Amino acid sequence: MLTLYGFSKVNAGARGKTRDLRVLWAVQEMQLPFEIAGMNHPAQDLSTDAYRCLSPFEQIPAIDDDGVVVSESGAILIYLARKSGRLIPGDRAGEAQVVRWCFAALDTVEMPLLALMVHDWTADGSCGKPREFLTGWVHRVLANLERWLVGRDFIATDEFTVADILMAHVLAVGINDEGLIAPYPGVTSYRDRCLARPAWRRTVEAYCARVEAG
Numbered sequence: 357m358l359t360l361y362g363f364s365k366v367n368a369g370a371r372g373k374t375r376d377l378r379v380l381w382a383v384q385e386m387q388l389p390f391e392i393a394g395m396n397h398p399a400q401d402l403s404t405d406a407y408r409c410l411s412p413f414e415q416i417p418a419i420d421d422d423g424v425v426v427s428e429s430g431a432i433l434i435y436l437a438r439k440s441g442r443l444i445p446g447d448r449a450g451e452a453q454v455v456r457w458c459f460a461a462l463d464t465v466e467m468p469l470l471a472l473m474v475h476d477w478t479a480d481g482s483c484g485k486p487r488e489f490l491t492g493w494v495h496r497v498l499a500n501l502e503r504w505l506v507g508r509d510f511i512a513t514d515e516f517t518v519a520d521i522l523m524a525h526v527l528a529v530g531i532n533d534e535g536l537i538a539p540y541p542g543v544t545s546y547r548d549r550c551l552a553r554p555a556w557r558r559t560v561e562a563y564c565a566r567v568e569a570g
């Protein structure tokens with residue numbers, strides 16, 4: 357059985373945005389049977405030797421698929437796609453495009469969005485230059501994404517893949533201020549197209565019913 361380690365309780369600010377949602381969305385799309393091991397973050401469930409064996413950085417998500425342990429949301433999605441034969445092409449060239457865009461989502465795009473978000477959480481009002489730099493970095497990435505998406509429905513191939521799950525989630529939770537993404541209608545409609553999928557809606561509904569804020 358596929359066991360998915362996800363939050364059962366997490367702080368209110370993070371609830372609804374956490375990276376276990378990427379895996380929960382993928383298993384919905386792939387229609388894979390799974391069970392959830394609910395982890396209570398405030399109760400320190402992630403900071404145990406047992407959990408560190410699954411997830412070395414004490415983070416969610418992780419999976420244990422009949423003894424195959426994988427952490428890191430990108431690695432989990434690629435593993436599940438290869439295992440199920442869904443949301444990834446079967447040929448090496450197509451698979452390479454999906455892997456390429458999974459890395460782009462989690463490295464090239466998520467990094468500046470996260471950096472700006474963390475800056476804004478911690479800003480003391482005296483950080484004009486760093487914020488200007490981070491905002492410029494975000495706009496450069498989003499402008500290039502806008503160019504790439506011209507004439508494309510999905511990010512890596514003609515079909516929806518696990519790279520779209522990662523990219524759409526990064527764009528959904530990494531942008532607090534819609535004004536940042538507003539100049540990029542192609543990126544905005546791409547994100548909204550992915551988030552309109554029934555599997556994502558079901559995922560969010562089940563997560564909200566199950567995961568407590570605390």
Ligand SMILES: N[C@@H](CCC(=O)N[C@@H](CS)C(=O)NCC(=O)O)C(=O)O
Nearest residue numbers: 374375376414415416417428429430
């Ligand atoms: N690179 C990891 C990042 C995982 C991550 O940041 N997880 C957060 C939740 S979204 C977490 O577990 N935070 C709890 C902590 O670090 O204490 C991935 O993509 O899976």
